Amino acid sequence: MYMNMTQGKIPEARHLPLGERLQRLNELDRAKEYIIVCRSGNRSSLACEWLSERGFQVTG
Template sequence: MFFEILPNEAAQLLEEDKHVSILDIREAGEVAAGKIPGAQHIPLGQVLTRTEELDPNKEYIVVCRSGNRSSLACEWLSEKGFNVKNMAGGISNWTGPIE
């Protein structure tokens, strides 16, 4: 089970909690156009084969373009025991900084 978080809530949580990270599951071309600073990038198709790169003690806010693919990634990762939240509306609704 996982929850959704709004982009403004995600930005606030990132400022307050050092145990929260952004996991960007978009494709490389999408990420090249800009990502949330410090976000870890693992494309959706590689998420389940690269879980060893994720810290089971952290909370992850999972991001894609619109929130649909990240919802699927959250489903998969929560089944594997990871603490994840889907960022509703994806990077399209993000108003914070982009790198």
């Protein structure tokens, strides 16, 4: 998938800020696998750990 580096967004990706994960957890489906991405890898690592602990299939 092509990523526009000037905008820092992956086309058609869902943007879920780490700080909103509790309020928006119901938007995610435990039956699906998610690829978590952030610019440096720090937030995506935290998100992967947090989601994995709650039964989600994630890759960061």
